[in-house]
Amino acid sequence: xxxxxGRWPGLSIGWPQGYPAAVLEHNFxxxxxxxxxxxxxxxxxxxxxxxxxxxxxxxxxxxxxVSGQVKPELMQAVxxxxxxxxxxxxxxxxxxxxxxxxxIGCAEKQxxxxxxxxxxxxxxxxxQAITDRPxxxxxxxxxxxxxxxxxxxxxxVHVAIEGxxxxxxxxxxxxxxxxxxxxxxxxxxxxxGERTGMMSTRVPVFRGFPRQGIPPHYGTWEIYSHRVxxxxxxxxxxxxxxxxxxxxxxxxxxxVETRVFDQQTRVxxxxxxxxxxxxxxxxxxAAFDAGESMVEYPTELVDDNKIRAALRGIDxxxxxxxxxxxxxARELAHRLLEQLAPNAExxxxxxxxxxxxxxxxxxxxxHRQLAAYERDGDLRSLVAEIVERSRP
Numbered sequence: 001x002x003x004x005x006g007r008w009p010g011l012s013i014g015w016p017q018g019y020p021a022a023v024l025e026h027n028f029x030x031x032x033x034x035x036x037x038x039x040x041x042x043x044x045x046x047x048x049x050x051x052x053x054x055x056x057x058x059x060x061x062x063x064x065x066v067s068g069q070v071k072p073e074l075m076q077a078v079x080x081x082x083x084x085x086x087x088x089x090x091x092x093x094x095x096x097x098x099x100x101x102x103x104i105g106c107a108e109k110q111x112x113x114x115x116x117x118x119x120x121x122x123x124x125x126x127x128q129a130i131t132d133r134p135x136x137x138x139x140x141x142x143x144x145x146x147x148x149x150x151x152x153x154x155x156x157v158h159v160a161i162e163g164x165x166x167x168x169x170x171x172x173x174x175x176x177x178x179x180x181x182x183x184x185x186x187x188x189x190x191x192x193g194e195r196t197g198m199m200s201t202r203v204p205v206f207r208g209f210p211r212q213g214i215p216p217h218y219g220t221w222e223i224y225s226h227r228v229x230x231x232x233x234x235x236x237x238x239x240x241x242x243x244x245x246x247x248x249x250x251x252x253x254x255x256v257e258t259r260v261f262d263q264q265t266r267v268x269x270x271x272x273x274x275x276x277x278x279x280x281x282x283x284x285x286a287a288f289d290a291g292e293s294m295v296e297y298p299t300e301l302v303d304d305n306k307i308r309a310a311l312r313g314i315d316x317x318x319x320x321x322x323x324x325x326x327x328x329a330r331e332l333a334h335r336l337l338e339q340l341a342p343n344a345e346x347x348x349x350x351x352x353x354x355x356x357x358x359x360x361x362x363x364x365x366x367h368r369q370l371a372a373y374e375r376d377g378d379l380r381s382l383v384a385e386i387v388e389r390s391r392p
Contacts, residue, residue: 024221028249032160033088033281035086035159036084038080038157038158039080040154041080041114042078043079044114049387050127051120053076054076055073055078055079057112058107069081076131081100085160088347090348090349092271093267093268093271093274100114116264117153117386123192128151146208153202156259157257157258157261157274157277159281167221167249168249169287169288172218174258174280175297179318180309180333181277182261183199183329183364184356184359185262187200187265187366188200190369195370199315199367203307206244215243219294231243261273262365262366264365265389269358269365272353272359275349282343283339283343305318314359320332334360369382
């Protein structure tokens with residue numbers, strides 16, 4: 001995975017004396033802007049609508065053609081579906097829809113149900129079982145109580161980038177938009193039977209993990225490689241996949257992976273949010289090729305925006321770094337959609353990008369959950385509605 005790079009002049013991050021520096025091997029070789037989408041879904045008992053520890057049962061029952069695209073996660077009540085690398089966003093969305101359909105059909109044959117949201121409204125952490133895999137047992141051993149509470153569900157979007165420095169530039173560029181992306185995706189207003197007052201409760205639950213949230217501004221592939229190598233040599237991580245940043249380079253896949261999103265109930269919303277990421281990556285690559293410098297926005301301000309987004313979602317205000325003032329999140333979202341429209345047209349995903357307007361006009365997943373709860377006052381009815389709306 002590594003090749004020797006000798007001493008790194010000017011290194012100022014505490015590199016141990018006498019250790020050779022190294023640069024990660026990577027697959028940032030293109031083709032650029034191929035897309036992959038991952039969704040984390042809930043396994044449910046169709047009668048009680050609680051989470052059910054049944055991932056192994058479902059994996060055994062899957063047809064061969066999709067078995068490699070459905071994977072376990074830390075908890076036995078969670079499954080991940082993942083598209084293969086697709087030439088464009090439309091193909092990725094169609095494949096994701098097909099995966100949801102097949103998994104839902106297979107689950108129903110096993111007496112299970114599938115739901116899509118970023119938290120289960122009333123499931124209890126203490127009732128969950130850990131998936132029997134070495135990686136997950138290691139996480140529980142290392143993080144204990146922190147990891148035992150991770151019954152959360154997210155969406156990850158991979159965009160292939162050509163060139164390692166271009167990939168770092170794209171990740172650094174997406175970094176400033178992470179709070180707005182979270183606000184648009186917020187879909188977790190309940191936790192362990194309580195209305196939390198947040199639009200994305202998934203954020204504080206995951207916040208206990210190390211190496212998560214707003215990533216550092218790395219600047220170059222060389223700096224990123226050395227910092228990963230330092231953590232590995234120090235024994236903090238086994239490899240870069242233990243960096244759970246909201247956006248991160250994925251050297252093995254040759255992608256930039258955006259991980260900030262709450263899991264969406266409706267699959268078309270997943271595709272719309274993915275279109276934002278692909279268009280951002282496309283625009284940032286053009287800026288890199290034009291030689292535009294990347295501004296390093298302070299982590300504390302980006303993180304402040306993220307908490308604002310978790311609390312109020314798209315109804316709140318975010319700090320506009322360029323204007324130096326607070327601006328309604330909806331205004332920033334409309335401005336971003338206008339900015340990315342030419343990129344969407346070039347990439348052929350204008351229809352998907354326009355789908356973000358549905359989130360702005362009719363509410364995010366959190367809005368829709370809260371409306372359903374206020375209508376019925378029953379969390380089980382809410383989960384039943386989530387199950388129904390999770391069908392493509």
